[in-house]
Amino acid sequence: MGETIQIVVTVNGRRRALDVEPTATLLDLLRDDLGLTGSKACCLVGECGACTVRLNGRIVDSCLVLAAEVDGGEVMTIEGLAPDGRLTALQERFLDHGAVQCGYCTPGQLMAATDLLARIPHPTVAEVEEGLAGNLCRCGCYVQITEAVLAAAEGER
Amino acid sequence: MHRFVYERPEALADAVELFARHGAAARPLAGGTDLIIGLRDGSARPAVVVDLKRIAELPPTIEEQGSWLRISATVVMSDLLADARIRHEFPALAEAAAAVGSVQIRNRATVAGNICNASPAADTAPPLLVYGAVVVAVSDAGTRRIPLTDFFVRSGVTTLRSDEFVTAIELPRPSAPLGAVHLRRTRRRGHDLASVTLSCAIDRDGVTRLAYGSVGPRPILVVDESGRLADRGASDTVKEAILDRLFSAASPSPRSMRASPEYRLAMLRVLGRRAVRVALVRLDGGVQDG
Numbered sequence: 001m002g003e004t005i006q007i008v009v010t011v012n013g014r015r016r017a018l019d020v021e022p023t024a025t026l027l028d029l030l031r032d033d034l035g036l037t038g039s040k041a042c043c044l045v046g047e048c049g050a051c052t053v054r055l056n057g058r059i060v061d062s063c064l065v066l067a068a069e070v071d072g073g074e075v076m077t078i079e080g081l082a083p084d085g086r087l088t089a090l091q092e093r094f095l096d097h098g099a100v101q102c103g104y105c106t107p108g109q110l111m112a113a114t115d116l117l118a119r120i121p122h123p124t125v126a127e128v129e130e131g132l133a134g135n136l137c138r139c140g141c142y143v144q145i146t147e148a149v150l151a152a153a154e155g156e157r
Numbered sequence: 158m159h160r161f162v163y164e165r166p167e168a169l170a171d172a173v174e175l176f177a178r179h180g181a182a183a184r185p186l187a188g189g190t191d192l193i194i195g196l197r198d199g200s201a202r203p204a205v206v207v208d209l210k211r212i213a214e215l216p217p218t219i220e221e222q223g224s225w226l227r228i229s230a231t232v233v234m235s236d237l238l239a240d241a242r243i244r245h246e247f248p249a250l251a252e253a254a255a256a257v258g259s260v261q262i263r264n265r266a267t268v269a270g271n272i273c274n275a276s277p278a279a280d281t282a283p284p285l286l287v288y289g290a291v292v293v294a295v296s297d298a299g300t301r302r303i304p305l306t307d308f309f310v311r312s313g314v315t316t317l318r319s320d321e322f323v324t325a326i327e328l329p330r331p332s333a334p335l336g337a338v339h340l341r342r343t344r345r346r347g348h349d350l351a352s353v354t355l356s357c358a359i360d361r362d363g364v365t366r367l368a369y370g371s372v373g374p375r376p377i378l379v380v381d382e383s384g385r386l387a388d389r390g391a392s393d394t395v396k397e398a399i400l401d402r403l404f405s406a407a408s409p410s411p412r413s414m415r416a417s418p419e420y421r422l423a424m425l426r427v428l429g430r431r432a433v434r435v436a437l438v439r440l441d442g443g444v445q446d447g
């Protein structure tokens with residue numbers, strides 16, 4: 001087998017033409033082909049959210065998307081959130097609130113929280129919990145993460 | 158990951174041809190939230206994976222066809238939740254879709270895939286059963302419309318033939334408002350399959366339709382035509398006796414790691430009573446959380 005598929009995909013604003021294996025996931029493509037290792041490879045079954053990226057305007061677990069499926073699509077990863085190195089308000093609030101311990105879950109949490117605030121600019125605590133239900137934090141920073149998201153929303157008011 | 162050939166037909170006829178040629182060796186790919194896990198852990202070993210998302214005839218839309226709504230096979234849970242017709246006319250389906258996985262999963266997982274995977278715990282199966290859904294499947298031999306009540310066989314097995322795949326799920330739009338609700342018991346929100354799922358829809362004539370899952374090899378639809386379950390004056394004892402009879406086909410597996418059969422059967426009755434109560438309030442136009 002080993003027959004590759006040609007795809008064109010825009011990642012963090014840059015168009016890329018790539019040859020991908022049928023078995024490669026979007027996560028493999030990002031990490032191994034493009035060196036974008038901010039998206040983490042963790043559970044690989046869609047439970048932890050460490051691999052969360054935005055695909056065509058919606059967040060997805062990139063471990064559950066084949067690279068071939070994203071042909072023609074647009075992907076944004078954590079590296080695309082602050083391309084010029086200036087952190088977003090949400091990222092700043094994660095830092096002030098101690099919402100980052102080991103940091104392994106943080107890229108996924110930030111992608112999910114950015115998506116949540118775009119959909120619901122002023123969420124309730126329950127809405128934050130629901131919006132981040134697909135992102136596990138084994139350091140247990142849930143309280144601080146929720147506070148950081150609420151503070152970012154407050155700042156926008 | 159298990160190796161396979163990836164196909165992305167752009168016309169329905171090409172997809173039909175692929176399934177006619179490969180039969181059981183081909184697997185349709187819609188959201189991939191079950192299939193890709195299976196490909197990785199070796200529980201799914203297709204020679205060919207057919208991506209349905211580029212087929213021109215299967216855009217991710219929910220269309221009105223006379224008195225029916227047609228949910229295309231590529232419609233994801235988030236699309237259902239965003240659709241006002243689904244939320245207003247089929248609230249139990251919207252509630253079930255909202256309970257699936259997480260935002261990331263709901264952005265990818267399709268309703269058709271949820272049904273085809275045929276998990277006894279499939280969240281959307283009970284509401285689709287109470288609303289009288291029909292599965293539309295296509296093959297070389299033409300199109301078949303399969304009532305959902307004739308679709309599930311057991312976990313992972315449906316009455317689809319190996320050369321067929323699902324193109325849509327159709328729902329008859331209720332002529333008068335129903336009172337409906339979807340309830341679920343799970344160990345953990347966001348990441349776990351349900352331990353018990355139950356949907357209830359009551360119409361103006363007092364006919365109560367209940368469908369339940371996760372308590373046997375397949376989701377089951379039962380109907381109380383007597384009107385007594387929906388009778389606001391009937392005593393709890395009478396209603397409980399009716400529910401006991403309706404739930405007699407429940408046979409939870411003793412080997413499940415999620416919950417014991419005793420727990421599931423007890424919760425089924427609790428959810429049954431609660432669902433009838435909530436559905437009646439909603440039938441009267443009231444707002445009541447599930």
Ligand code: FES
Pocket residue numbers: 040041042043044045046047048049050051052061062063064
């Ligand atoms: S690595 Fe993708 S959800 Fe855990």
Ligand code: FES
Pocket residue numbers: 099100101102103104105106136137138139140141
């Ligand atoms: S900060 Fe360590 S896993 Fe979340």
